[in-house]
Amino acid sequence: MKYKILLNISLLAGVLIPGILRAPLLAQDDRDALLLLEKVDKNLSSESRIFESSMTIHGRRSDRTLTSKSWSKGEDSALTEYLSPASEAGTKMLKLGDNLWIYTPAADRTIQISGHMLRQSVMGSDLSYEDFMDDRKLTEMYHAAALVKDTLRGTRVLVLDLTAKVNDVAYPRQKMWIDAEKHVPLRQEMYARGGQLLKRIELYDVQRIQNRWFPTRMVYKDMLKTGGGTEFRIESIVFDAEIPAYLLSKAGLR
């Protein structure tokens, strides 16, 4: 009887142990990918931030540079005011939750942008309104997998495959090249559900700002558009700054 029980235990162990040994190996990869993505979030996300930026749009015919100042709080509230050129100065974009409004002093009107308009280009750039709006943490939107080591522009990187775990994301799949030491993305490729490459972002000039690494220059390329891409440069940025409540409200638009 004892022999039989021991035999059963041995058989059971023979079946289970290799599985048990294998399972942690796969989970470890996923866990490492998730940990890496959390580190990226830690660098890129903040409670609030105020930054000034310039956006140079390399069109087919000419280049155009816009400057703006932005305030954002959490994932849901953000305001951008365009400072130049003169034709755009005073135009403001306000995001509250899933809503987006634009105010323009030229028409003295506040217009809500919704539906398919959110997928349109902002100011002729390679960024859509959706790109501007989505400020959620990567770990909230994507499952991370396939940790692969590589080198990009002379920097050691880890390549992650991100698959959306929520439905309301602009890009169902992303491939991300992450600096293995600083934990910030150096390249992102965004794909449609069918696998078509929609957008590519190259990130440069990673700087140490308030105890975090942050890329201060990004080149966006909408792969479905002609033109030379859009260069987005952070001129100055302050994380976790105090932002007056009225600024992130519709009253703050006018």
Next chain:
Amino acid sequence: MKKFLFKGILRDKGRSLLPVIVVSLGALLTVFLYSWVTGVLGDSVEMSSNFEGGDVKIMTKAYAAESNQFPNDLALLNVDALLEELHSVFPEVDWASRIRFGALADFPDSLGETRGQGPVAGWGVDLLSENTREPERFNLPAAVVRGKMPEKPGEVLLSEDLAARFDVGPGDVFTLFGTTMEGGFSFVNFVIAGTVRFGTTGLDRGAVLMDLEDARSAFAMEDAAGEILGFLPQIHYDEDLAQEIAARFNDHFNQYTEEAGEDAEFSPTMLTLSQQEGMAQILVYSKAVSAMLIFLFVAAMSIVLWNAGLLGGLRRYTEFGVRIALGESKSHIYRSLIWEALMIGALGSVLGSVAGIVLVYIFSARGFDFSGFIQNATILIPGVVRPAITPAIYYIGFIPGVFSMVLGNMLAGIGIYKRETSRLFNELDV
């Protein structure tokens, strides 16, 4: 002999009057219906020309490649100088600058907040300058449902269906949200001067028509235009002339661009109506339908006149018998029959064609107004149609008139050779 036969035709009305009347009517109908079919199909093509493509259209090469998206960032620049050159080189063509755009019409509530929004397809055309023919090309005065035509800058026409959907009308203000030529935001408030209905779903779903200068101001397109349309003096589209003009223009500008070392992508190029997207098929279809209808009608008319000739020949059976009995040769009788048919056919064709051409000119000037019958049409068709004046109307009536008459008589005359002199007295009851 021909003079003798002609006198016989004129003097013996019993032999010529009815055949001449039949041939004249046949030729008249042929001329008029040919013009009618050509005119109706030509007017449909003309409407496409007026709304979309002109008889020729100038764009930059880059714009032309994506013209269905109205890429105003690739629009023509220095348009005033270009127009000046066009007026001097092609003075016979009427040139019109236009700006096409896609935008969002935002209708505010009493507090100025967004009450409703709808996408619109717009035209910036010359509505306000003196002697402009653009309102006529869009048939605007007749298309206005409520309100009036724009009379000053800042006033626009909105499609009636869109206006009804958002419960707005003449005097109300809405904001047009679009993109400037450089890609920036364009927010401009416009007053609705009137609402229009063109009778086609595509246009009536959401169209905005504004003055060209308003569009230039709204989309930061000073001295620029997406398209310059050229309209030839002929009422109906003339492909040969359009191609000749386009070839001359393109040769000139290709050479200029090459010599100046300018970016060829943004140099102007001229396309004829048939070279524009989707139009080639419409023109081929239109020509095929027109040719088929004309062939069927001419064939039917030919059979009618052939029969008239055949009956005319058979009716003279006794006369031919007497002439043979008197010693006239069969071939001489046959030749005289054909000559008579030719003369009657030609006389009838001339009379019928002249009457037909006069009718065509009268109705071409007046036009037939069918707009009341096509208010719910879903395709681009004209409300007023006119018979077309083309070179063919001067000869098309002769095809059934002369050809069929002669052919009918030739067939009827074959019987002459089957007559036997020995049996003539019996046949003639002598």
